[in-house]
Amino acid sequence: MASQEAVVLEKKELIQIESRPIPEIKNPHDVKIQIKATGICGSDVHYFTQGSIGDFVVKSPLVLGHESAGVVVEVGDAVSSVKVGDRVAVEPGVPSRYSKETMSGHYNLCPHMAFAATPPYDGTLVKYYLSPEDFVYKLADHISFEEGAVVEPLSVAVHANRLANTAFGQAVLVLGAGPVGLLAGAVAKAFGATDVVFVDIFESKLEKAKQFGATRTVLFKPDSDENDLVSLVTKSLGGLHPDVVFECSGAEKCIRAAVKSVKRGGTFVQVGMGKDNINFPINEFSQKEATFKGCFRYYEGDFDDAVKLLSTGKVNVKPLITKVFPFEQAVEAYKHNVEHAKDVTKTIITGPQ
Structure with missing residues (x-):
């Protein structure tokens, strides 16, 4: 053979x-x-x-x-x-x-x-x-x-946005500006999000985010408190909370900040992989009646949509x-x-x- x-x-x-x-x-x-x-x-x-x-x-x-x-x-x-x-x-x-x-x-x-x-x-x-x-x-x-x-990682980003029902006029927060985070923000912008806020610990990644739909960026120091991050995010949005949060870092502090950041009735999609068990602010999440969705790869239609976003120039x-x-x-x-x-x-x- x-x-x-x-x-x-x-x-x-x-x-x-x-x-x-x-x-x-x-x-x-x-x-x-x-x-x-x-x-x-x-x-x-x-x-x-x-x-x-x-x-x-x-x-x-x-x-x-x-x-x-x-x-x-x-x-x-x-x-x-x-x-x-x-x-x-x-x-x-x-x-x-x-x-x-x-x-x-x-x-x-x-x-x-x-x-x-x-x-x-x-x-x-x-x-x-x-x-x-x-x-x-x-x-x-x-x-x-x-x-x-x-196209493969882009399909993950499409899947996350479809899970979140990202729509025109929404404010979206992306925690973690790695490859999938960058693509999630770019797809959110292509789906009509008006504000896309990226958070990362590296300035270089936030600079990159400006090429992927970022309307605002937030530099978060690793030794800072999660509440400080929430304040920075809401301040960047003029005091408002994001409609959709994509947590793409997997870091416990960012996951907790995501819960505290998402608006009442908003949607939180966990994209990043982290520790098996974390300290999760369940009471705050429940009181907000937020929707939590796990995100695993992609399903029917996601690859098709990713190819179309690429071929039409909606996502570069x-x-x-x-x-x-x-x-x-x-x-x-x-x-x-x-x-x-x-x-x-x-x-x-x-x-x-």
């Missing part, structure tokens, strides 16, 4: 480029994609540095990568939605076709989800990758493969990309993300050629 190179996490803190078999189409609805660009996600870095995320533990070598775009090079006999030569973004999680969650459209909650680069499923940092035809999305010719690789992801490495330097790319975490927004690995 022919082989290809793959970026493999052997174990915690050890990534190597190894050979893996080139997959063959066996399902008539599958397509083979030549991967052209892959983004490094925080989860990939976490597996690299920690070896696990919650219950997902790297017990055997794992091919990394799940934010990818490429070109269709082969299609199964029953494929009708794409053809050879199409440029596509790849949705990396395929659920069971028979679960109640999938049938309801909430396939992100399917207990049988096979998600790329999540143990035990290999990821997309290879030359050729197989995907069902309904989990690839055509890209407009003017969208680069690097931008196409950002180019400023998100801070560094590009060739496939041959994938190990260096991961080390770069770890060593320059403060300055990295989105690193892209191109190829392999």
Whole structure:
């Protein structure tokens, strides 16, 4: 069987480029994609540095990568939605076709989800990758493969905004100006939010936020009190409280500040991952009759919307990309993300050629 190179996490803190078999189409609805660009996600870095995320533990070598775009090079006999030569973004999680969650459209909650680069499923940092035809999305010719690789995190931001029912005229607060936080704010602005306030501990990230829909920014010092943060947020909004809060940092202090910041009857969407257990101001939340929503990946329609936002220019992801490495330097790319975490927004690995 022919082989290809793959970026493999052997174990915690050890990534190597190894050979893996080139997959063959066996399902008539599958397509083979030549991967052209892959983004490094925080989860990939976490597996690299920690070896696990919650219950997902790297017990055997794992091919990394799940934010990818490429070109269709082969299609199964029953494929009708794409053809050879199409440029596509790849949705990396395929659920069971028979679960109640999938049938309801909430396939992100399917207990049988096979998600790329999540143990035990290999990821997309290879030359050729197989995907069902309904989990690839055509890209407009003017969208680069690097931008196409950002469709995956953009879909998370779309999902968060759909959960929040973000609408015209609203004030939105984003806590944490990392990649998903920046995109959540950009999507909120595209959905019609009038005010988008970003909060972060790094001035450089807040400067970046100005390219992603920020109308106001708040620099929060890590040693400051959460009540100080609430005061800064409401002051920035002229004494008002935000209609929607996206908590994208996972930090306990920010989660508590989010509860205290959201307006009465407002919506709080938890996007960031943090500690399993935190001190949560439940009484204040209840008295506000606020709505709390967890946010996990994306479901029906989110990838489509992300591609449309990108192709129409409603969201520009180019400023998100801070560094590009060739496939041959994938190990260096991961080390770069770890060593320059403060300055990295989105690193892209191109190829392999």
